Amino acid sequence: GAVVSQHPSRVICKSGTSVKIECRSLDFQATTMFWYRQFPKQSLMLMATSNEGSKATYEQGVEKDKFLINHASLTLSTLTVTSAHPEDSSFYICSARGDLGETQYFGPGTRLLVL
């Protein structure tokens, strides 16, 4: 149990375009989903927290207009990187937490490369 999926697993896009990443909890209802960014050989950095049906809470330094987060249902959250630039190239990982317990279950990640 506690499986989280992400789609796509990797994406290459041109500078200036927008990219949407989906995060789904497959076998539980995720009241809270988190979005992280991880650069090579570095730790995970929390970008934002989203609760179903409400606006996401962004960490300091993360542009909310650039990284649009939608958590429309208890099993789906999306991250849209708008007007992507090469410096946005990174590994984006989501996690999900149910309403019981504090454990976060992570998705497999999405590798974004902006040319």
Place this chain on the structure above:
Amino acid sequence: QQQVKQSPQSLIVQKGGISIINCAYENTAFDYFPWYQQFPGKGPALLIAIRPDVSEKKEGRFTISFNKSAKQFSLHIMDSQPGDSATYFCAASNEAAGNKLTFGGGTRVLVKP
């Protein structure tokens, strides 16, 4: 401000040996301490977690030791295997702050056959 400091950054251990990774935290409000294992190109997977009301937790070959007064906790991997070669992250969270995880910097473990 790095609230969770992890050491060492990398570790090489022989097959069958013990891998030990240490973490120290600053925020005394943290009340949940998980360890995650991450393979290249994959998302982190929860290994084992502990709460501050216990000093040790063991699951198979993985043991967490927790020292509340010192604000330190460590992961011991017994009988290390080549398949354990991965990056390990400690983390900490606080329920009152929404269970947001603060990660340590990670330790790359290489188990040599």
